[in-house]
Amino acid sequence: MEVLIYHNIMRTSVIITLIFAFTLLGNCIYAEQISPQKVIETMSKKWEMVQDCTCILQSYIRLGKQKQNRTMNYYFMKPKWIKLRIIDGKHDGTRLIYNPYTNRVEVKTAGVLGLFTFTLSPDNSRVQSIRGHRIDNNHIGYIIQRWQEYLQNCDIYISETDSTIILNASETDSLKYYGTYYEKLVIDKNTYFPLYFEQFDISNTLINKLIISNVKINVGLNVNDFKFN
Numbered sequence: 001m002e003v004l005i006y007h008n009i010m011r012t013s014v015i016i017t018l019i020f021a022f023t024l025l026g027n028c029i030y031a032e033q034i035s036p037q038k039v040i041e042t043m044s045k046k047w048e049m050v051q052d053c054t055c056i057l058q059s060y061i062r063l064g065k066q067k068q069n070r071t072m073n074y075y076f077m078k079p080k081w082i083k084l085r086i087i088d089g090k091h092d093g094t095r096l097i098y099n100p101y102t103n104r105v106e107v108k109t110a111g112v113l114g115l116f117t118f119t120l121s122p123d124n125s126r127v128q129s130i131r132g133h134r135i136d137n138n139h140i141g142y143i144i145q146r147w148q149e150y151l152q153n154c155d156i157y158i159s160e161t162d163s164t165i166i167l168n169a170s171e172t173d174s175l176k177y178y179g180t181y182y183e184k185l186v187i188d189k190n191t192y193f194p195l196y197f198e199q200f201d202i203s204n205t206l207i208n209k210l211i212i213s214n215v216k217i218n219v220g221l222n223v224n225d226f227k228f229n
Contacts, residue, residue, distance in 0.1 A: 034165060035158065036151060036158050036167055037151055039187065039192070040144065040151060043140075043147075043192045043193075043194075044144050046191065046192045046193065047140055047141055047144055049218075050078070050217055051077065051218050052076060052217075052218060052220070052221035053075075053215060053217050053218070053219070054073075054075050054214075054216045054221070055074050055213060056071065056072070056073060056074065056212075056213050056214045057072045057074045057084075057210060058071050058072075058211040059071075059129075059208075059211075060210075061130055061133070061207065061209075062206065062208070063130045063207070066130050068090065068129060069088075069089050070089035070090065070091075071086070071088035071089060072085060072086050072087060073087055075225060075226070076140075079100050080100035080139065080141075081098065081099065081100060081221075081223070081226045082096075082097070082135055082136070082138055082226075083097045083098075083226050084096045084097075091109065092110060093110030093111075093114070094109050095107070096135060097228070098122065098135045099226070100136070103121070103122065103136070104119050104120065104121065104122075105119070105127045107119075107120060107126075107127060108228055122135055122136045131179060131207065133208075140194060143194055143197065147167065147185065150172060150183070153173065155169070156168065156169045157170075160189070163188065163190075164187060164188060165187045166184065166187070167184070167187070168183070168184050169182065169185075170182045174202065177199070178199075178207075179199075180207065180208065181201050181202040182200045183197060183198065184197060184198045185197045193212070195213075196209065196211040197209070197210055
């Protein structure tokens, strides 16, 4: 009887050990599948398939006591045509078009001055955010490039919900990334496109947030869509 009990205990122990081992293996495989590197690689592959896109951008930027809130209609076409129309916030009604071949930004403001088109360099502060963000870096490809650099130089942590993957990068290059010390990126699990990101300075103050919504991919934009009507 004692021998039978011993064998039952041993068999139960072996089963528990095997269950634990398979669970651990499954968790390791799953963790590898959603590693930061895999996520960024998948985002990059998805972006390669995009020729053009449209969306709505909601932007919050802070510099000291200054705050900049804007909502914009956004149009993008490769290699890097970009058109923005501010539909809410300061300079409501202003339109900007970036031409990748001339590396110039054409601007039409609202009101009487809208009769004129101004052509500026993307280096000009008048077509940058209050923190200096450039219009020619305002695209998903740049977000991916930034996170590829984070992979090489920063501590990155990953988590998830039922519908999103969340990446957190700390100790980023504050000089290069407009004061950002820590960034959170939230990605749609189905499309692997960013839903929004938040950037914080070294004092943990939110200095930049961008929400991307109503995204439409490969709608058939052409060069004529990047002209003022």
